[in-house]
Structure formats: C-alpha cells, structure tokens
Amino acid sequence: MSSLFEQRLMQARACRMCEAHLPLGPRPVLQMAPAARIMIIGQAPGLRVHETGIPWNDPSGDTLRHWLQLSKEQFYNPELLAIMPMGFCYPGRGKSGDLPPRPECAPAWHEPLLEVLPNIELTLLIGQYAQRRYLGRQYKTLTETVRHWREFSPTCLPLPHPSPRNRYWLAKNPWFEQEELPILRQRVHQVLAGSSFKP
Structure with missing residues (x-):
C-alpha cells in the first residue's frame, strides 16, 4: 500500500467530524485497498x-451479495471491492427507519479517497443519496434513475437499496431482476476477472 493511501484511510477511520450528531458516537465503516476494481x-x-464494524453485515448485505453472486470471501476482500458509504457512521434512528447519512461526510472524504484508488472500473451506486451525488443526469425518482441504468453503464450502475423493506419495490418492478441484474452480475465478474487478486 502507498503511504498516501494509508494516511488517508487512517484519517478517514479516525474522523470525528460529526461526533456531536451521532447517538452512538463515531465509528467509520469502510473497506478499500489501492488494487480494488469495484467501488x-x-x-x-x-x-x-x-x-460489528463490518460493512453490509446484515440482511441487506446478504441480498446485495446474492445480487452480485459473490461469496463473503470475495465481497470482503478489499483488493477486489472497495466499500465507501455516503456517511461513514451510523446516523441513528428516525421515525421510519435509520436517519439519512450525515451530509458532511461525502464532501470531506470521498474525493481524497477516490484519488488514491486508481483501479476502480465499476461503481455501484446504491440508493438515492449516492445516485444524487454521482450521476450527472437526474431523474425525479430512484425508480426512474434505476430504470435508466443503461445510460450509466458500463462504468457505473445505479441500484435500489437491497433492504428487506424494499421487497414491495422489487415485486412492483420485476424488470430490475429480469433486465439489470444479469448485466450487473456479468459486469462485476468481468471486472474482477481482470484483477491480479483472483476472486
């Protein structure tokens, strides 16, 4: 690992910028290595x-790994996959689920970390917050954004959140599993096949 990469990752993991707003205190959760091909x-x-300090270590993560057709060993290999949420720390609970990511986090940390991840070939944008920040073209709803996934492929793919709460969305939008998921899986494995760290 480069010293600049190590320095920035250590700084991000030690961040306490939002401490006053976090009910359980700061605990940035992210995974990456300079060789990672997928973000x-x-x-x-x-x-x-x-x-636990382990990203996607919940039922949403189980669904996401199923979507990607990756084992836990593959998914948690930082030489293959980098994981960087919009907010690095747990924001607390709201009236209908977790609160949104803290707005300070992505502007402070994403660009400095992306600068030291030179091998990213595919970025998966999960949920409206990531899509709003990273997609140049905006649609009114997450459904419309995900429906237009072809416009952003092959370097970027917008996805719905794999939360169990989204079962109704998946049932209402069968095109996601029929049309986008096969391409998502193909693209993920195509990118990882080019890695020196074989999945």
Whole structure:
C-alpha cells in the first residue's frame, strides 16, 4: 500500500467530524485497498454494522451479495471491492427507519479517497443519496434513475437499496431482476476477472 493511501484511510477511520450528531458516537465503516476494481457506495451503516464494524453485515448485505453472486470471501476482500458509504457512521434512528447519512461526510472524504484508488472500473451506486451525488443526469425518482441504468453503464450502475423493506419495490418492478441484474452480475465478474487478486 502507498503511504498516501494509508494516511488517508487512517484519517478517514479516525474522523470525528460529526461526533456531536451521532447517538452512538463515531465509528467509520469502510473497506478499500489501492488494487480494488469495484467501488460500492451506499447510504450509511445500520446498527448491526456499527456494532460489528463490518460493512453490509446484515440482511441487506446478504441480498446485495446474492445480487452480485459473490461469496463473503470475495465481497470482503478489499483488493477486489472497495466499500465507501455516503456517511461513514451510523446516523441513528428516525421515525421510519435509520436517519439519512450525515451530509458532511461525502464532501470531506470521498474525493481524497477516490484519488488514491486508481483501479476502480465499476461503481455501484446504491440508493438515492449516492445516485444524487454521482450521476450527472437526474431523474425525479430512484425508480426512474434505476430504470435508466443503461445510460450509466458500463462504468457505473445505479441500484435500489437491497433492504428487506424494499421487497414491495422489487415485486412492483420485476424488470430490475429480469433486465439489470444479469448485466450487473456479468459486469462485476468481468471486472474482477481482470484483477491480479483472483476472486
């Protein structure tokens, strides 16, 4: 690992910028290495992820790994996948689920970390917060953004959140599993096949 990469990753993991707003205190959860080929940008850690310090270590992660057709060993290999949410720390609970990611986090950390990840070939944008920040073209709803996934492929793919709460969305939008998922899986494995760290 380069010293600049190590320095920036250590700084991000030690960040306490939002401490006053975090009910359980800061615990940045992210995974990366300079060799990573795929970047996953989601929302923010949930309670279970906060407690374990392991990204996507919950039912949403199980669904995401199923979507990608990756084992836990592959998914948690930082030489293959980088994971950097919009908010690095658990934001707390709201009236209908977790609160949104803290707005300070992505502007402070994303660009400095992306600068030291030179091998990213595919970015998966999970949920409206990541899509709003990283997609040049905006649609009114997450459904419309994900429906237009072809416009952003092959370097970027917008996805719905794999939360169990989204079962209704998946049932209402069968085109996602029929049309986008096969291309997502093909693209993920195509990118990882080019890695020196074989999945």
